[in-house]
Amino acid sequence: MTEQMQANSGASPYVSVRWQGDSLGQLELLDQTLLPEQVRMIPIQSVEQAHEAIVALRVRGAPAIGIAAAYAVVTGMQPLFHRRASIEESVSQARSLCDYLATSRPTAVNLFWALDRMRRIIARNSNVASAVELTNQLLREARQIHDEDRRMCHAIGEFGASLFEPGSGILTHCNTGGLATAEFGTALAAILTAHYQGKQIQVYADETRPLLQGARLTMWELQQHGVPSTLICDSMAAQVMREGRVQYVIVGADRITARGDTANKIGTYGLAVLARYHQIPFFVAAPSSTFDLTIIDGADIPIEQRKSEEITAAFGKRTAPLDIQVYNPAFDVTPAELITAIITEVGVIHPVSEDRVRSIAGRGLSSVE
Numbered sequence: 521m522t523e524q525m526q527a528n529s530g531a532s533p534y535v536s537v538r539w540q541g542d543s544l545g546q547l548e549l550l551d552q553t554l555l556p557e558q559v560r561m562i563p564i565q566s567v568e569q570a571h572e573a574i575v576a577l578r579v580r581g582a583p584a585i586g587i588a589a590a591y592a593v594v595t596g597m598q599p600l601f602h603r604r605a606s607i608e609e610s611v612s613q614a615r616s617l618c619d620y621l622a623t624s625r626p627t628a629v630n631l632f633w634a635l636d637r638m639r640r641i642i643a644r645n646s647n648v649a650s651a652v653e654l655t656n657q658l659l660r661e662a663r664q665i666h667d668e669d670r671r672m673c674h675a676i677g678e679f680g681a682s683l684f685e686p687g688s689g690i691l692t693h694c695n696t697g698g699l700a701t702a703e704f705g706t707a708l709a710a711i712l713t714a715h716y717q718g719k720q721i722q723v724y725a726d727e728t729r730p731l732l733q734g735a736r737l738t739m740w741e742l743q744q745h746g747v748p749s750t751l752i753c754d755s756m757a758a759q760v761m762r763e764g765r766v767q768y769v770i771v772g773a774d775r776i777t778a779r780g781d782t783a784n785k786i787g788t789y790g791l792a793v794l795a796r797y798h799q800i801p802f803f804v805a806a807p808s809s810t811f812d813l814t815i816i817d818g819a820d821i822p823i824e825q826r827k828s829e830e831i832t833a834a835f836g837k838r839t840a841p842l843d844i845q846v847y848n849p850a851f852d853v854t855p856a857e858l859i860t861a862i863i864t865e866v867g868v869i870h871p872v873s874e875d876r877v878r879s880i881a882g883r884g885l886s887s888v889e
Contacts, residue, residue, distance in 0.1 A: 533744055534559065536584045536699050539591050539663065543655040544598060547591040549579045552699055556740040564588075567596035567617055574624040574631075577731065581700020582774045582810055583669050586634030589621045590662035593638050596620075597658065600651040610651035614642045614658065626822045627783055627851050629775040629812045634665050669702035672807040672865035673709045680710020680770065680805050680863045686719045688767040691757060693726045694785035695737035696772035696805065707770040707805040708741060710863060715747045723749040724760055728785060730831045730848070754787055761798040769795045773806040773862075776881070780856030780872035781818025782806075786849055792858040801860040808864055811881040816874070818853035826850045 538548045538561065547564040553576065554560055562578065564570045570592035573579050579588045596617040600610055618635045625631060641661045645654050684690065690711060697708035704712060714721050723742055728734035735751055742749040752760060760766050769791055775783040782788070782804050795802040815821060828846035832838060840846075861870035866883050869876045 534698060535703070536579060536581070536701070537587045537591065537666070539594075539659070539666075543594060543652065543659045544601065547588065547595050549573055549588060550699065551578045552580055552737060553578055555699075555736050564592065564595060567592050567620065570595060571621060571624050574621075580733070581695065581772070582628035582630040583672075583701040583706070583807060584699070585625065585628050586630035586809065587662070587666050587669060587702060589624070589631055590634045590638055590665050591659075592621055593617045593635075594655055594659045594662055597651060597655040601655075605651045607646070607648060607650065607654065610654050611642055611646045614654065615639065618642075625824060627774050627824045630807075630809050633809045637661055637665060666702050669807065669809075670704075672809075673698075673701050673704040673706065674713075675865035676706050676805050676807065676863055677704055677709030677713035679865075679868055680707070680803065681713035681717055681719070683801075683803065683861070683863070683868070684710070684714045684719060684721060684768060687721070688719070689722045689724060689760075689765045690714075691724045691726070691760065691766045691769045691791070692738065693734060693769075693771045693788055693791055694728045695733040695741070697738065697741040699737050699741060700772065705741075706772045706807065706863075707803070708738065708772075710770055710803075710805055711742075711747065712745055715745065721748070722765075723747055724766060725749060725751055726754045726757060726787065726791075727751060728787065729754050730834050732834075733785070757791055758794050761794055761800060766800060768801050768803065770803040770805060770863075773804050773810050774851060775815075775821050776804070776806060776811045776862065776877070777815045777818050777821065777856075778811075778813045778877055779816050779818075779874040780859060780862060780869065780877050781821070782854045782856075782859060782862070783818065783821045783823070783851045784854065786852050789852040789854045789858075792854045796858055802858060803861050803863055804854075804859055805863040808866060808881045808883075808885045811877065811885065813878060813882065813885070818855060821851075821853055823852075824850040
């Protein structure tokens with residue numbers, strides 16, 4: 521970003537994940553289940569609490585989940601300090617922590633990517649003198665993951681904003697901003713960058729059923745940055761496209777395959793189909809850490825199934841009869857052929873093909889290995 525843009529858009533007035541102090545410090549998360557009514561950072565005092573926070577969506581968004589999990593490994597190592605555990609016990613504990621945190625959510629590949637990086641640090645430091653020394657190295661890696669994501673977000677924002685014409689209407693789905701990442705976001709980073717460049721964009725945000733991440737979180741973030749924006753129900757997307765209010769659709773991703781098939785919040789696939797019918801460019805924005813080049817076909821991406829109560833009694837109010845069958849996948853998969861371009865921190869993948877994905881995303885992945 522230019523210095524003037526940094527002065528105007530700078531750091532967000534909120535953060536999703538924060539580490540306070542040294543290796544005996546504390547992980548803090550912005551509890552996103554309380555937004556938009558309350559803005560509250562919650563202290564994470566155990567790895568079990570971190571696991572629960574990820575499952576319960578107190579922290580959410582693929583990059584933010586990976587960052588939180590990396591810091592949670594450090595949190596889980598702290599009890600070893602007081603009893604002066606041996607390095608053998610410390611290494612075993614660190615590996616167990618990574619395995620445990622990996623069970624929290626199955627679809628967001630950034631979680632596994634971040635934990636794999638922590639495992640490499642464990643392997644490289646298996647002969648150090650103490651649990652404290654090992655934990656110091658783990659904290660250093662977690663901070664590196666956090667800092668890298670900040671840089672990735674701003675780079676994605678620059679690449680993405682360059683694709684938008686001034687005065688455009690842009691539709692987005694779920695939440696892809698600073699709440700879902702280290703700072704600024706992925707798809708929302710492109711929107712925010714275009715806004716701060718003075719492109720006079722108008723944003724339409726789907727409410728994103730059943731947990732309303734678009735209504736509760738994206739609209740809140742857009743409001744914090746002063747972006748002209750309008751909330752719509754998910755079922756209104758076709759109508760705003762038909763009326764010509766939208767010239768682009770941009771979404772994030774939780775996992776992208778080697779051919780470009782993309783898993784994202786449920787409802788994304790339908791938007792891609794609608795965009796194709798209305799001849800509207802459909803963009804996906806994600807860092808290279810969201811690519812899983814071991815998978816070719818999107819059908820092989822594991823899809824998380826959420827509790828039925830999220831549909832039948834969301835936010836504590838029952839909206840459906842008791843004792844009914846409910847199907848509640850958290851994500852769907854958009855095939856590569858419906859995606860106009862994928863925006864990464866190292867460039868734009870267009871057209872979306874396996875060769876292009878492996879070339880561009882692979883360049884980003886190799887830079888942090």
